[in-house]
Amino acid sequence: MSGRYERAPLAKPVRLAYRVCTMPRRGKITIGTLRARKRESQKISMLTCYDYATARLMQEAGVDSLLVGDTYGEVCLGHNSTLPVTLDHMVTLAEAVRRGAPSAYLVGDMPYLTYQVSPEDAIRNAGAFMSRGQCDCIKVEVDRRLVKTVEAMATATIPVMAHLGLKPQSIRSLGGYRTQGKEAVEALRIVEDAKMMEEAGAIALLLEAVPVELAQIITESTEVPVIGCASGPYCDGQVVVLHDMVGYGGGHPPRSVKQYVNLYDQLINAFRAYAQDVTEARFPAEENSVGMDALELEQLRVLLGKSV
Ligand code: KIV
Numbered sequence: 001m002s003g004r005y006e007r008a009p010l011a012k013p014v015r016l017a018y019r020v021c022t023m024p025r026r027g028k029i030t031i032g033t034l035r036a037r038k039r040e041s042q043k044i045s046m047l048t049c050y051d052y053a054t055a056r057l058m059q060e061a062g063v064d065s066l067l068v069g070d071t072y073g074e075v076c077l078g079h080n081s082t083l084p085v086t087l088d089h090m091v092t093l094a095e096a097v098r099r100g101a102p103s104a105y106l107v108g109d110m111p112y113l114t115y116q117v118s119p120e121d122a123i124r125n126a127g128a129f130m131s132r133g134q135c136d137c138i139k140v141e142v143d144r145r146l147v148k149t150v151e152a153m154a155t156a157t158i159p160v161m162a163h164l165g166l167k168p169q170s171i172r173s174l175g176g177y178r179t180q181g182k183e184a185v186e187a188l189r190i191v192e193d194a195k196m197m198e199e200a201g202a203i204a205l206l207l208e209a210v211p212v213e214l215a216q217i218i219t220e221s222t223e224v225p226v227i228g229c230a231s232g233p234y235c236d237g238q239v240v241v242l243h244d245m246v247g248y249g250g251g252h253p254p255r256s257v258k259q260y261v262n263l264y265d266q267l268i269n270a271f272r273a274y275a276q277d278v279t280e281a282r283f284p285a286e287e288n289s290v291g292m293d294a295l296e297l298e299q300l301r302v303l304l305g306k307s308v
Contacts, residue, residue, distance in 0.1 A: 044237025055100025094133030119152035154201025230256035
């Protein structure tokens with residue numbers, strides 16, 4: 001789908017609509033769907049997604065929910081934290097992902113300092129994800145200190161997913177990416193935070209890097225769907241960073257991730273073969289090229305002769 005020449009159809013909206021229609025028919029996934037999954041003990045699949053093409057693949061593959069995560073800053077922009085990501089950039093990504101996956105449950109991740117300063121800021125910035133980005137909900141990294149902000153967003157009809165446990169936007173104050181809630185007192189605080197978020201109106205929780213047992217306690221004691229990230233099997237759903245599960249970044253994936261394909265090696269081989277083909281003049285071959293009709297070529301030669 002990447003060819004640019006002789007491939008006008010993909011760029012035409014009418015054809016795009018046709019392509020979207022050829023995807024397997026699947027109803028829109030809503031918060032109602034996720035709640036029903038929790039009730040019926042059917043797990044929810046979520047992946048991070050940052051672009052249109054990948055969103056199409058994920059929807060076609062039946063992934064329930066896509067998170068336009070601020071890990072974009074790390075895995076796509078090459079920063080060493082999620083902090084430099086901007087709201088405008090993230091909303092643009094959400095728009096693209098929504099175009100690729102109209103029926104997925106789409107979650108927009110609010111960047112650093114777009115919701116921590118004031119509830120008014122949070123509502124305005126979340127609104128951009130909801131209206132421009134066509135998200136189903138937004139995600140914020142919170143604890144009890146931001147309960148008023150979550151309440152204000154919920155009151156403003158913004159569906160909120162509360163991200164608890166390891167909060168990468170707080171990395172400078174945490175001092176490192178480590179499991180949260182390994183000790184009883186710290187674990188209790190996270191349980192209480194989860195309850196407060198639910199009471200403040202959060203429609204879902206995301207637990208990152210907490211022990212399996214703690215994730216199970218929170219999942220079983222809340223009404224809302226709980227998505228786990230590196231938090232064991234007992235959550236209502238799972239989210240994984242795309243680049244980790246497809247082996248895009250090379251090296252070993254984190255222990256919590258199952259790698260399904262090693263794109264790093266496959267893509268390096270493909271890029272190497274391409275570079276060799278070009279330098280050794282094997283690409284483009286005749287079948288990759290468009291020629292002129294013989295008569296038109298003859299005419300061109302005549303015209304060139306005249307104009308010279
Ligand atoms: O931004 C992100 O991708 C996330 C996941 C790691 C949960 O928040």
